[in-house]
Amino acid sequence: MKVIAIANQKGGVAKTTTTHNLGVALAAAGKKVLMIDLDSQASLTISVGLEPLEMQRTIVDVLKKDGAPVRECIQPLRENLHIVTSIIDLAPMEMEMLSRASREKILDRALNPVKADYDYVLIDCPPQLSILTINALSCADGVLIPVKTDYLAYRGLTQLQDSIREIQELINPELKVIGVLATLHDTRVTDDREILGLLKEEYNLLGVVKRLAAAKKGIYDGLAVVEQAPNSEIATEYKAVAEMIISGKMKRGEQCHG
């Protein structure tokens, strides 16, 4: 399980927060990690402390026709944690991508030359089932789905699962659903507790990340929760998910097949 897409077409479910924290946690565990910001909002880029408009080469250069080699577009954050940043120009790029042959495989083809350099490639997807998300799912070995514990987010999972199934059938039969990660969970709210119960029953629940102020503290300094509050409940949960990824046990206490 090397290439992992963090995806959900629903907005604000902590996709970017999850990508950042897992990236930092995997790197802290000694793994070599590449994070890819695939969202024109560039939230991951900003979260790691970079200015989107100041970057010379971004994901746009990787994806455009006759684009630059991905190796030239990678920014090192530290020795074993790298990123391909995003920028607002990624939005109009989608139109160009749609007009190309084998448009679903543009990212896959671009990433191939550097895959061997990394233990993990984490892709932060945009909040749409767009050609960008399809590209991420088409090159991923696994998809991890962060989901808020509210009813509409829960209902949105059906649509996401349909799209994943279609991609498995038509483009990427190797794609596995790693599981869902409950996020922004408020234990005091009845609805949150009920939805968490449904997620536990119906999905492979990887963990529960509570809604806590600690999540936002490091954002101005480009720090993930696992770095700025390593003993917080949020950090503990993200580190546990990183451990599950490393061990290949995608259920707590159970071996994942494949």
Ligand SMILES: Nc1ncnc2c1ncn2[C@@H]1O[C@H](COP(=O)(O)OP(=O)(O)OP(=O)(O)O)[C@@H](O)[C@H]1O
């Ligand atoms: N555990 C948490 N507790 C409190 N706030 C959180 C937590 N996780 C994430 N947040 C906050 O929730 C908001 C949405 O998170 P994030 O940007 O990671 O979601 P997203 O799914 O990537 O959003 P988008 O769909 O816009 O890309 C952010 O302001 C983030 O700081």
Ligand SMILES: [Mg+2]
């Ligand atoms: Mg995001």
